[in-house]
Amino acid sequence: MDDGRIKHHPILEFKEGRVVRFTFDGKELEGYEGEPIACALHAAGVRVLRESPELKRPRGFFCAIGNCSSCLMTVDGRPNVRVCVERLREGMNVITQKGKGVLLADN
Amino acid sequence: MSSLLTTEICVVGAGPAGLKAAILARDMGAGVTIVDSGVSLGGQLVKQTHKFFGSRGQFAGMRGIDIANLLSDELLKDPSVDVLCDSQVVGFYDDGTLAIEKDDSIRFLKPERVICATGASERMLPFENNDLPGVYGAGAAQTLMNMYGVRPGNRVLMIGAGNIGLIVSYQLMQAGVEVAAVLEAMPQVGGYHVHARKIQRAGIPILTSHTIKAAHGTEAVEGATVWALDPEFHPIPNSERYVEVDTICLAVGLSPLTELLWQAGCKMGYVPELGGYTPLRNENYETTRPGVFIAGDLAGIEEASSAMIEGTIAGLSAAKSLGYQTDDFEERLSRAKAELRTFRQGPTGRKVRQGITKLIALTEGVRAFD
Numbered sequence: 241m242d243d244g245r246i247k248h249h250p251i252l253e254f255k256e257g258r259v260v261r262f263t264f265d266g267k268e269l270e271g272y273e274g275e276p277i278a279c280a281l282h283a284a285g286v287r288v289l290r291e292s293p294e295l296k297r298p299r300g301f302f303c304a305i306g307n308c309s310s311c312l313m314t315v316d317g318r319p320n321v322r323v324c325v326e327r328l329r330e331g332m333n334v335i336t337q338k339g340k341g342v343l344l345a346d347n
Numbered sequence: 348m349s350s351l352l353t354t355e356i357c358v359v360g361a362g363p364a365g366l367k368a369a370i371l372a373r374d375m376g377a378g379v380t381i382v383d384s385g386v387s388l389g390g391q392l393v394k395q396t397h398k399f400f401g402s403r404g405q406f407a408g409m410r411g412i413d414i415a416n417l418l419s420d421e422l423l424k425d426p427s428v429d430v431l432c433d434s435q436v437v438g439f440y441d442d443g444t445l446a447i448e449k450d451d452s453i454r455f456l457k458p459e460r461v462i463c464a465t466g467a468s469e470r471m472l473p474f475e476n477n478d479l480p481g482v483y484g485a486g487a488a489q490t491l492m493n494m495y496g497v498r499p500g501n502r503v504l505m506i507g508a509g510n511i512g513l514i515v516s517y518q519l520m521q522a523g524v525e526v527a528a529v530l531e532a533m534p535q536v537g538g539y540h541v542h543a544r545k546i547q548r549a550g551i552p553i554l555t556s557h558t559i560k561a562a563h564g565t566e567a568v569e570g571a572t573v574w575a576l577d578p579e580f581h582p583i584p585n586s587e588r589y590v591e592v593d594t595i596c597l598a599v600g601l602s603p604l605t606e607l608l609w610q611a612g613c614k615m616g617y618v619p620e621l622g623g624y625t626p627l628r629n630e631n632y633e634t635t636r637p638g639v640f641i642a643g644d645l646a647g648i649e650e651a652s653s654a655m656i657e658g659t660i661a662g663l664s665a666a667k668s669l670g671y672q673t674d675d676f677e678e679r680l681s682r683a684k685a686e687l688r689t690f691r692q693g694p695t696g697r698k699v700r701q702g703i704t705k706l707i708a709l710t711e712g713v714r715a716f717d
Contacts, residue, residue: 246496246522251396251410254496279495287480287567298566300480304487306384307468307604310478324487327386 244283260330277323277334278304278311289313289323290337313337354380354429356665357445357458359436359607362390363651364643364658365464366418371662371679372462373428375671380429380456381422382436382447388422389415390466391486392651394493396521397514399652400539411651412493439611443638460638460665463608464658467601467622467644472506475561481568485515485598492522500594504571505529508553510538510650512598516546519596527592530557532576539695559595560587568593603645611636616709620702621647627710630684631664632657635713640665647706649699653690659683 246254257273264286271280278301281289288298289311302310306325315321316333319341323334358369361383369381387393395411406414422428431447438446444457469484471477481500483491485507488499503524505516508531516526529546534556536543543553560572560582575586602623605615614635615624625647626634633640642661643654660683667676691699 244497246492246498248523249496250521252493252496256496275495279491279497282491282499283497289480292478297478298480299478300567301483301491302487303469303484304490308484325384 243285260328262328262330262332262334264334265336271328273329274327276304277313277315277321277326277328277332280328281323281334288336291339293339296338312341314341319343351444352380352454352456354378354456354458355669356380356460356462357382357456358462358464358662359445360390360464360466360643360645361385361388361419361430361432362464362466362643362654363392363414363418364466364645364654364661365390365462366415366422367655367658368462368464368640368642368662368665369428370418370421371659372666373422373425375663375666375673375676377460377666377669377671378427379422380431380458382431382434382445382456384433384435386433388419388430388432392418394486394489395651396493396518406652406655414651436607439607441612459669460640461611462640462642462658462661462665463611463626463634463645464641464643464654464661465604465607465645467603467648469597470600470602472559472597472599474559476564477562479562479564479568480566481564481593482562482595482597485511485596488594488596489515489518492524493518498522498524499596500524500568500592502527502592503594503596504559504573504590504592505596505598506559507531507598507600508533508536508538508543508555509598509600510542511601512596513538513542513546515596515598516551517542517549520546520549520551524594526551527590528573529553530559530573531555532558532580534578558582562595563589568595571595601644601648603648605645608634608636608639608641608645611639613639614713616706618647618702618705618709620698621706625706627706627713629710631680632661633664633668635710638665638668647699647702653687653699656683656687656690660687 260273287300290299302308304324311324312320313323314335314337355378358365358381373379392411392415434449491497556576560574563570575583603625613626640661642657
């Protein structure tokens with residue numbers, strides 16, 4: 241899981257949380273507990289997070305602070321989750337969102 | 348409806364401006380609640396790994412991340428201050444009640460005064476394929492690498508040679524990322540020359556009078572076409588060049604995050620020098636809605652150092668308006684205002700000074716109709 245991670249930095253030391261497993265479009269990935277889901281995906285080389293509703297264009301991360309809505313994904317069945325601010329937990333099921341998302345009745 | 352919480356002063360946003368406002372209001376004796384949408388206090392300071400120049404009183408020589416910790420600890424160790432993180436103020440009602448969302452539920456808080464320090468958002472730039480994954484705000488790249496230790500890409504094209512573009516380019520290098528070039532549409536670098544020289548010494552070209560024409564790639568950025576601009580900012584035909592990069596960072600300015608104060612009915616002025624729409628305000632940073640104060644980038648895009656001084660002024664003024672008084676109040680307020688004037692002196696402060704002159708004229712125009 242270390243491909244996109246910074247290993248040596250002249251100023252910063254990164255406190256890494258517990259390693260947790262989650263799934264992205266059915267594929268098992270690892271990340272650090274508590275980091276934004278988008279960071280774990282980015283570190284794993286995943287850049288496309290959703291498909292735009294009208295023109296079906298790929299969309300990714302953009303603002304990183306929950307302002308822009310570029311990174312909406314379906315997480316544990318819930319659509320339109322801003323993965324740049326949603327914290328990663330063990331066993332999460334993260335899916336590339338296509339379209340506007342459907343809110344299930346039991347949500 | 349859940350029970351209505353109350354407080355004397357609610358500070359919205361815990362970046363440099365909000366933290367200072369909360370500390371100063373608390374020092375005056377006021378009851379303070381500070382609300383922030385982030386997981387911890389500090390706002391954008393927490394990813395500033397560079398040392399601040401600042402002014403005498405504003406932590407010159409310290410890194411932003413250390414300033415964030417210092418100011419946050421002041422509030423966190425004081426049990427009289429209510430700190431709400433992971434909480435977003437989503438509503439500002441006519442009677443002054445704020446709706447705060449936390450963990451998918453809404454709670455209501457009715458403060459006697461509000462200090463709004465919501466900061467700014469990054470600007471977008473129009474160009475072909477600007478929605479491709481891999482086109483990131485420069486601040487977003489900073490969040491990825493400086494807060495979470497994740498490289499934003501392998502090779503980056505930076506758009507904008509203001510301070511953010513220059514500083515983030517240097518930080519990308521520190522994170523082991525190659526920076527192909529920094530483009531700047533203006534004929535000269537906008538940021539401090541000390542930052543520009545640092546990255547030029549490291550071999551990164553800064554191309555002035557240049558901008559991006561298009562991003563290329565199918566699923567994500569694989570390259571970019573850049574071109575030169577003439578003195579009227581028209582692209583020069585046949586000047587296109589292809590640059591192989593997997594990431595494009597935009598550092599083309601910020602806009603004040605004004606949504607909450609539009610809801611509050613605060614009157615706004617459009618001042619391009621301050622980043623666009625910004626609330627009209629008096630010299631104590633009180634808006635046209637009595638009891639609502641502002642500070643930081645919301646009050647006009649500037650720097651963390653000036654945001655802290657504006658926070659000081661707003662914090663002191665809000666507490667004073669509730670009847671709190673200290674012996675050194677007048678001295679502290681006039682010292683803060685003097686520091687702000689000093690900070691804005693010289694050629695780098697010219698744009699902000701022009702913006703503030705416009706804002707004051709707009710504010711006086713509104714007052715004339717009251």
